[in-house]
Amino acid sequence: MSLLRNIASGLRSLFRKEDVEGQLDEELRGFLDMAAEEKMKRGMSRKDALRAVRLERGNLEVTKEEVRSARWESLVETCWQDLRFGLRMLLKHPGFTALTVITLALGIGANTAVFTVVNGVLLRPMPFPQADRLFLVSLTPRGGPFEWQPGVSDRDYLAFRDQNQLFANVASFTTGTKANLTGAGDPVQIPVAYVTAEFFATLRTNAEIGRTFLTGEGEPGNDNFVVISKVLWRGRFGSDSEVLGKTIRLDGVSRTVIGVMPPGFEFPGVMVWMPLTIRIDQHNSFTRPVVGRLKTDFSPQQAQAELETFAERLPLVPGESKRDRMPQIIPLKDLLVANIRPSLLVFAGAVAFVLLIACANVANLFLARGTSRKQEMAVRRTLGANRRRLVRQLLTESTLVSLAGGATGILLAFWSVPVLTALAPAGKVPRMEMIRIDGWVLAFTFCLSVFTGILFGLAPAFQATRSGARESLDQTGRRITVSHEGIRGALTISEIAVALTLLTGAGLMLKSFLRLRAVNPGFSPHSVMTMTVDLPDSSYRTALQMQTFHTQTLAEISRLPGVLRAGAVDWVPLGGELAKGTFQVEGGQRPRGFMVDKPCISPGYFRAMGIQLVRGREFTERDNATAPGVVVVSQSVARTLWPGKDPLGKRISMEDEPKPEDWLTVVGVVDDVKQQGLAKNSDAAIYQPYLQVSSPFFLSHMTFVVRTALPPETVGAEMNGILRNVDKNQPIAIASMDSLVAATTAESRFQTRLLTTFALIALALTIVGTYGVLAYSVAQRTQEIGVRMALGARSADVLQMLLKKALVLISAGIVLGGAGAFTVTRVLTGFLFEVKPSDLPTLAAVALILALATLVACYVPARRAMRVDPIVALRYEE
Amino acid sequence: MADKPSDLVQGTLDMLILKTLALESMHGYGIAVRLEQMSKGVFRLNAGSLFVAFQRLQRDGLIRSEWKATENSRRAKYYALTDHGRKRLNRETREWGRQVTAIARILETS
Numbered sequence: 001m002s003l004l005r006n007i008a009s010g011l012r013s014l015f016r017k018e019d020v021e022g023q024l025d026e027e028l029r030g031f032l033d034m035a036a037e038e039k040m041k042r043g044m045s046r047k048d049a050l051r052a053v054r055l056e057r058g059n060l061e062v063t064k065e066e067v068r069s070a071r072w073e074s075l076v077e078t079c080w081q082d083l084r085f086g087l088r089m090l091l092k093h094p095g096f097t098a099l100t101v102i103t104l105a106l107g108i109g110a111n112t113a114v115f116t117v118v119n120g121v122l123l124r125p126m127p128f129p130q131a132d133r134l135f136l137v138s139l140t141p142r143g144g145p146f147e148w149q150p151g152v153s154d155r156d157y158l159a160f161r162d163q164n165q166l167f168a169n170v171a172s173f174t175t176g177t178k179a180n181l182t183g184a185g186d187p188v189q190i191p192v193a194y195v196t197a198e199f200f201a202t203l204r205t206n207a208e209i210g211r212t213f214l215t216g217e218g219e220p221g222n223d224n225f226v227v228i229s230k231v232l233w234r235g236r237f238g239s240d241s242e243v244l245g246k247t248i249r250l251d252g253v254s255r256t257v258i259g260v261m262p263p264g265f266e267f268p269g270v271m272v273w274m275p276l277t278i279r280i281d282q283h284n285s286f287t288r289p290v291v292g293r294l295k296t297d298f299s300p301q302q303a304q305a306e307l308e309t310f311a312e313r314l315p316l317v318p319g320e321s322k323r324d325r326m327p328q329i330i331p332l333k334d335l336l337v338a339n340i341r342p343s344l345l346v347f348a349g350a351v352a353f354v355l356l357i358a359c360a361n362v363a364n365l366f367l368a369r370g371t372s373r374k375q376e377m378a379v380r381r382t383l384g385a386n387r388r389r390l391v392r393q394l395l396t397e398s399t400l401v402s403l404a405g406g407a408t409g410i411l412l413a414f415w416s417v418p419v420l421t422a423l424a425p426a427g428k429v430p431r432m433e434m435i436r437i438d439g440w441v442l443a444f445t446f447c448l449s450v451f452t453g454i455l456f457g458l459a460p461a462f463q464a465t466r467s468g469a470r471e472s473l474d475q476t477g478r479r480i481t482v483s484h485e486g487i488r489g490a491l492t493i494s495e496i497a498v499a500l501t502l503l504t505g506a507g508l509m510l511k512s513f514l515r516l517r518a519v520n521p522g523f524s525p526h527s528v529m530t531m532t533v534d535l536p537d538s539s540y541r542t543a544l545q546m547q548t549f550h551t552q553t554l555a556e557i558s559r560l561p562g563v564l565r566a567g568a569v570d571w572v573p574l575g576g577e578l579a580k581g582t583f584q585v586e587g588g589q590r591p592r593g594f595m596v597d598k599p600c601i602s603p604g605y606f607r608a609m610g611i612q613l614v615r616g617r618e619f620t621e622r623d624n625a626t627a628p629g630v631v632v633v634s635q636s637v638a639r640t641l642w643p644g645k646d647p648l649g650k651r652i653s654m655e656d657e658p659k660p661e662d663w664l665t666v667v668g669v670v671d672d673v674k675q676q677g678l679a680k681n682s683d684a685a686i687y688q689p690y691l692q693v694s695s696p697f698f699l700s701h702m703t704f705v706v707r708t709a710l711p712p713e714t715v716g717a718e719m720n721g722i723l724r725n726v727d728k729n730q731p732i733a734i735a736s737m738d739s740l741v742a743a744t745t746a747e748s749r750f751q752t753r754l755l756t757t758f759a760l761i762a763l764a765l766t767i768v769g770t771y772g773v774l775a776y777s778v779a780q781r782t783q784e785i786g787v788r789m790a791l792g793a794r795s796a797d798v799l800q801m802l803l804k805k806a807l808v809l810i811s812a813g814i815v816l817g818g819a820g821a822f823t824v825t826r827v828l829t830g831f832l833f834e835v836k837p838s839d840l841p842t843l844a845a846v847a848l849i850l851a852l853a854t855l856v857a858c859y860v861p862a863r864r865a866m867r868v869d870p871i872v873a874l875r876y877e878e
Numbered sequence: 879m880a881d882k883p884s885d886l887v888q889g890t891l892d893m894l895i896l897k898t899l900a901l902e903s904m905h906g907y908g909i910a911v912r913l914e915q916m917s918k919g920v921f922r923l924n925a926g927s928l929f930v931a932f933q934r935l936q937r938d939g940l941i942r943s944e945w946k947a948t949e950n951s952r953r954a955k956y957y958a959l960t961d962h963g964r965k966r967l968n969r970e971t972r973e974w975g976r977q978v979t980a981i982a983r984i985l986e987t988s
Binding site for chain 2: 005009010023026027028033035037057062063066067071
């Protein structure tokens with residue numbers, strides 16, 4: 001009630017200002033007059049009485065101000081005044097305003113763009129109801145031979161599902177599985193997942209059309225069902241509402257569509273879900289990710305404790321130790337984003353640095369302007385404004401500038417976010433579809449702008465309102481600048497230091513990237529084209545059928561024009577897959593933990609791929625199923641197994657308990673090859689001729705490799721044509737070796753590019769900043785320089801004097817920045833290849849670049865000082 | 879020795895103004911003079927604190943105002959208690975009495 005009256009009264013004085021003010025004036029005048037009359041009655045003269053009343057009761061205007069400022073609406077009013085005044089001041093100096101707004105727009109825009117990505121990828125919840133209750137259950141330890149994935153072995157999963165008390169549902173699923181989709185249009189390879197029946201219930205998402213899996217679907221003979229994504233439904237079925245009951249062919253098997261998921265549901269990044277029933281297989285142990293929905297009454301810590309107890313009680317299978325299990329409860333999102341998080345955080349840190357530099361620049365500009373407004377501030381203080389009021393006025397101005405910078409920054413972000421996502425390495429950034437500028441991003445930018453405005457505005461505001469009124473009114477305002485030099489110098493030093501840190505980071509990434517590019521992969525990737533086929537076991541049942549396909553295809557490819565050499569390998573280097581395994585050595589012991597790649601290759605493969613033969617011979621057409629078994633080993637295998645001895649003629653076996661005919665003779669030695677990536681170690685490998693391999697596992701997936709005299713892309717199209725003739729149901733999977741190499745360095749290239757861009761922006765801002773500081777100082781010291789020159793100083797002396805000052809700032813910044821770089825670049829350790837974060841040559845190089853760049857920036861104003869005409873400079877004083 | 883209103887306990891000035899207006903409506907100067915007389919010159923109020931208090935009381939709905947002519951036929955704004963203000967005054971007086979007794983009791987026992 002009283003609040004309403006208060007607001008109403010406040011609004012009245014806001015909108016009917018004259019009326020309210022007039023009444024207050026009349027009332028107060030009356031009050032003071034009555035007091036004076038009283039005194040005159042006692043015999044005072046009118047003049048004395050008025051004076052006494054002023055002393056006793058207060059001055060009319062001051063009292064009015066006191067009454068006014070007690071109202072809440074006066075805050076609104078002064079803010080409004082500050083805003084209008086600030087806007088007028090900024091518009092009066094368009095050059096200054098434009099420079100500061102653009103500087104801040106760069107800083108805030110870069111931060112907005114990176115935050116947009118961070119928000120989309122890391123922060124936005126997954127598109128499931130109560131997604132924060134979803135956790136991965138994992139028992140796998142990190143640091144095995146394969147890339148780590150959270151997972152639980154099938155046997156442990158079944159036990160956990162039965163014993164668990166804390167999760168409402170648990171489900172197991174596969175990731176990274178692909179299948180050939182054929183029929184209706186071109187064959188394509190699409191991502192698919194096998195999921196247990198509880199999968200959809202755990203994620204609390206139902207099919208939009210039809211249904212999801214029932215318990216029991218997934219048993220052999222009852223597993224030909226699929227649920228498809230909305231995207232596939234649109235793309236392949238033309239949004240057919242009668243889709244239920246229709247079939248699609250995946251890897252040659254027909255499956256019935258029973259459901260279509262709602263749009264946006266693609267977890268774990270797939271288009272098709274197939275039913276999975278977990279059974280214990282005596283020979284193979286599968287480990288798959290497991291997701292659970294935690295009941296609302298329990299915390300992840302409790303779940304972690306329960307999982308630890310569970311893992312403790314699990315019986316060990318032979319050969320397994322307790323250390324092979326690492327119980328972990330992990331937020332579900334981490335399955336997708338755990339790998340990308342560190343690099344996104346590094347980017348976020350880098351752009352924060354850019355913003356800091358922008359702030360230092362703008363603070364310097366504001367400091368310079370504060371000097372020229374010193375008199376204005378002094379006058380206002382003399383007329384009764386208190387310091388808080390003046391600081392608020394100046395902060396309003398700086399916040400106005402930063403808000404304008406933020407608004408421009410958002411425009412910059414609208415343009416740069418698509419560029420950023422387009423440059424990102426394909427397939428390496430998850431949840432790309434979540435990246436967009438939404439309310440959270442706008443709120444972030446708004447808060448960041450306000451914070452920025454206060455951050456860079458605070459020092460100039462206090463500086464401008466600091467000194468006493470008398471001093472400032474006396475002075476012309478020119479000589480007071482001395483006290484500013486301290487802050488401005490400190491700002492310049494920190495700017496240089498921060499820029500150096502960023503540049504060092506970028507320099508390290510660049511060096512690492514160049515090292516990575518220079519790595520010898522063990523083969524020669526130029527002019528090599530590859531074509532990969534996956535033979536579905538529905539139409540190719542035996543090893544012989546597959547070998548026939550390979551032999552026929554290989555023969556046709558060899559006859560293509562422009563083909564110099566042709567060969568085939570099951571797991572192509574850098575193809576993203578590998579098969580590692582153990583083996584037996586005749587008359588010797590395989591070192592513990594020594595596993596090798598086991599590629600199956602055709603004759604001619606080494607030549608086509610450009611892998612150097614070191615000793616012995618390659619495989620030939622005669623190394624077929626009827627000939628004695630042979631292998632070619634890579635150098636590290638030879639070195640490890642038979643150090644100092646001739647490996648040729650030695651025998652190994654791929655069987656655990658080899659029979660006499662299982663022994664294979666080493667006939668050649670080749671170079672080691674980078675199988676998994678340029679940054680990874682070379683893999684030891686034992687090659688077998690594909691005609692001597694009988695397991696379909698090693699034959700169903702085959703990559704044909706040709707070395708060409710023509711551009712690889714032209715030959716690629718021809719290879720594709722041949723594949724169509726041999727089997728028209730094969731999807732196209734053609735890639736040049738060069739592009740595979742580029743793909744393995746894509747992440748590093750992207751990180752390097754981004755960090756270098758940020759570092760260059762920082763460098764540019766720093767150059768502009770140092771230039772500004774020195775130019776300003778030259779302008780302020782024009783008379784001093786004039787006096788010096790009048791007294792006989794040569795221009796070289798003046799130049800020296802100014803550059804010395806610049807050098808002091810620059811070297812202080814570099815020393816500080818060097819120390820900072822040593823500490824901060826440690827976060828890059830995980831991203832660097834064969835470069836230590838404390839790499840001195842890099843630090844020295846970027847420090848030199850930075851020093852030279854800033855010195856050149858200082859030289860321009862210093863030269864202007866050299867040309868000062870003493871007469872003009874001295875006259876300037878008056 | 880509270881010779882400035884700023885030394886008054888926060889809210890005490892409001893209570894005193896309400897008390898002054900309990901008998902009859904009065905203009906600002908009258909209130910000031912009455913307060914000074916009643917306190918035998920202990921309180922000397924400057925215009926600022928007084929009018930800030932009027933503004934506050936009026937916004938809280940404890941007093942209302944109207945322009946009237948004084949005995950010297952000058953126009954002045956007269957303040958009067960509202961019902962709400964009267965209730966508040968009674969309540970605060972009781973509360974004040976309670977506190978004073980309590981404080982006095984503490985001071986006597988020690």
